[in-house]
Amino acid sequence: MFDSSPEVAIPTLSFAERTRRVVDEVRNTALRVGRDPVQIKILAVSKQKTVADIRALMNQGFRDFGESYVAEALPKLDSLASAGCTWHYVGVVQSNKTKRLAQHFDWIQSIDRVHIGKRLADARGEFSTTALNVCIQVNIDEEPTKAGVSMDQVPELVDQLQEFPQLQVRGLMAIPNPDAHQETTRDSFRQMRELFEKLQTNTSTHWDTLSMGMSGDYVIAIEEGATMIRIGTALFGPRI
Numbered sequence: 486m487f488d489s490s491p492e493v494a495i496p497t498l499s500f501a502e503r504t505r506r507v508v509d510e511v512r513n514t515a516l517r518v519g520r521d522p523v524q525i526k527i528l529a530v531s532k533q534k535t536v537a538d539i540r541a542l543m544n545q546g547f548r549d550f551g552e553s554y555v556a557e558a559l560p561k562l563d564s565l566a567s568a569g570c571t572w573h574y575v576g577v578v579q580s581n582k583t584k585r586l587a588q589h590f591d592w593i594q595s596i597d598r599v600h601i602g603k604r605l606a607d608a609r610g611e612f613s614t615t616a617l618n619v620c621i622q623v624n625i626d627e628e629p630t631k632a633g634v635s636m637d638q639v640p641e642l643v644d645q646l647q648e649f650p651q652l653q654v655r656g657l658m659a660i661p662n663p664d665a666h667q668e669t670t671r672d673s674f675r676q677m678r679e680l681f682e683k684l685q686t687n688t689s690t691h692w693d694t695l696s697m698g699m700s701g702d703y704v705i706a707i708e709e710g711a712t713m714i715r716i717g718t719a720l721f722g723p724r725i
């Protein structure tokens with residue numbers, strides 16, 4: 486009659502309530518640290534979520550979506566082909582997937598090898614006259630199993646990628662160690678920002694994206710200078 490188990494007692498938030506919370510928190514954090522909230526783009530990471538879920542977020546005004554698995558993403562991108570969304574790939578880039586990525590996505594945030602950049606550039610040239618936006622993924626905490634280059638390899642990779650006219654090199658992306666203490670995460674974000682700003686002088690005018698911060702740490706990321714946060718759980722609810 487009266488169920489007190491926590492899973493049942495906690496009301497499920499609607500898409501409108503969840504997005505309102507995130508948007509408010511982004512805005513309040515930005516203002517608190519003297520930043521203009523419009524400088525922070527919220528990328529809705531829709532992996533494991535349905536086309537209906539994505540449409541629900543579109544109804545809340547979202548247009549930028551992120552996916553991590555090519556096979557899962559392509560049918561969704563296809564269903565939403567005329568919806569006017571911008572699609573970001575944030576997963577590991579495998580060589581045998583570069584063609585499909587370059588054809589269907591607007592952004593690839595996870596480049597960590599020039600070889601992958603070249604394959605994406607060649608494929609993009611076949612499919613489109615507009616450049617593919619790319620970010621370099623930095624393995625900020627030097628985790629052995631994680632994709633990304635170390636910080637000291639970033640400048641060379643930026644130079645190499647800028648040689649490809651089919652790529653627009655927009656900035657840096659990082660996923661800090663999820664088990665790190667908050668202050669360690671803050672330190673990682675701070676190092677990313679320093680590197681991002683240092684590279685601003687020898688890169689194109691399109692160097693404008695510092696992609697860091699997820700559901701658990703986006704407030705810290707905004708405090709430390711993120712221009713794009715990638716939010717899954719806090720917008721869509723938990724994944725299975």
Ligand SMILES: *Cc1c(COP(=O)(O)O)cnc(C)c1O
Pocket residue numbers: 530532553575576660699700701715716717718719
């Ligand atoms: C899944 C994912 C996210 C979103 O994670 P949440 O913790 O659910 O917000 C962000 N970035 C990348 C690269 C991801 O794979």
